[in-house]
Amino acid sequence: MQRRRSPVFYLLAAFFGLFVLFLYGPMITIFILSLQGPEGNLTFPVRSFGFYWLGQVFQEQRVGNFIEPFQRSLLLGALVMALSVGCAVMASLAFRRRFKGSTLVFYLTISSLIVPSILISLGIGVVFQIFGIETNWFTSGLGAHLTWTLPIAFLIMIGVFNRFNPSYEEAARDLGAPGLTTFSEIVLPLIAPSVVGVGLLCFTLSYDEFTRTSLISGQYNTLPLEIFGMTTNVTSPALYAVGTLTTLFSFSMILIAFIGYSLYSRRQRQ
Template sequence: MNEGRSPAFYALAAFFCLFVLFLYGPMIVIFVLSFQGPTGGLTFPMNGVSLHWFQRLWEGGGIVDIAGAFKRSLALGLVVMVLTVLFSLTAGLAFRKRFFFSNILFFVTVASLIVPSIVTSLGIAIEFHVLDDVLKNYGPSWISDNLQTTMGQFTSGLGAHLTWTLPFGLLVMFAIFNRFDGRYEEAARDQGATPSQTLRYVVLPIVAPSVVGVGLFGFTLSWDEIARSSQTMGEHNTLPMELQALTTTVTNPDIYALGTTTTAVSFGVIAVALGSIAILRARQARHGSDAGQA
């Protein structure tokens, strides 16, 4: 018990520290450089410390329309989050029982995870181009005369993002319901609860923390997605697409301020989700304690 650490321990500890530095070092550097002074550049040493580049972004004097790109990404991320939660939860409930073609449906759903994202993006873009041709050539005149394209943020863009978020949400719900104790539902039915009451007052409160996690997956995956957005967003770019487009042309720390803003939103959503999960679990523990005392 009094023996010291072996040399292998220190070697592995050093390797782990280097790995963490490699993983988070670039992000930390970007955070720091985004606070350069008004005459600062893209590299160290820093020339002053200020919020100048963030101010330029929000005033519209920076490299992109930060307000417009931010609103588009935020709106799309919220819609993707809601739909991911709804579809994943209902699919998780449905897959608790065997039904015809359930295995095929599952594999078709998760198959999009192994298809290259750019291929998925191109395929969706081609589908909507075909739809445009059909509507323009064979659709009613009130559509064909006014139609520019059906591609857009909440059509092709939304579909592309859902092909990325839904498989993750479905896998999470599968893991939750595989560990779900069916005796809670049996006890509710014994007390005279209807199926809808059992779902609302028993099942949903138990799985609520996991549902919040699915929502977190949905928003953050959509918020940071580039490859599946590249061919499907239509005429407007999302915030990550603006950031990617500017990586080869920017000559000042605007891009660092934009990257810091994007990352800060992701961290904020994660913090809200973790706080919500902690509150829900505390409520579950309190209700369980009250039931035990009763």
């Protein structure tokens, strides 16, 4: 006989359903409102379904466009990802051994996470002004994003290496492998899933960042800043279409990374 489920089960199931709806409800709403015909509007009910506004994303808007800001965000996110992953891996390797002042360095590294984002943006702008350097989306924007992504990547890689078994490295050194060969042939393949995950996280954090770039972007905007600026003058579902396309782009990045890692793992096994 099957045991009868208690009322607590249905209560928790309903709570979980509301939780999922809270997470994905806004995204689903954006998807639906972006798939409208030329007569579509910004609110329900949907008048007609179509892909008209998805195509309008690639056209010139009333003020500005989405293509160039997307290219800036893509380039900035890729650079932030590469620098964050590289620096985080090297820093976490250094922290595997205790050194004098390591605790102070650790807390200084992650301290930017507790500072309000708008203050980080304001502080970077003031520093650039003091040194007479013009702020723009690339230089000052890169610095602002790294204050956000680098500590997070560093914390994750610290956790990865805390669970790493050093006996693999010791065996490689006993067999005469130099340090660089040990890292590239032993350590890196073992931590590759974490490195890929950290890279995707850093790219996403940079690609979506708004507050830390808001005061130091200069003349040209990244995609989040451009979308925010257009909310006052673009009164069409094109804004929703941008959200749909950027979400699909993020999912495609995850899929590409997964396929790439699967091929890499297969090659390693062979």
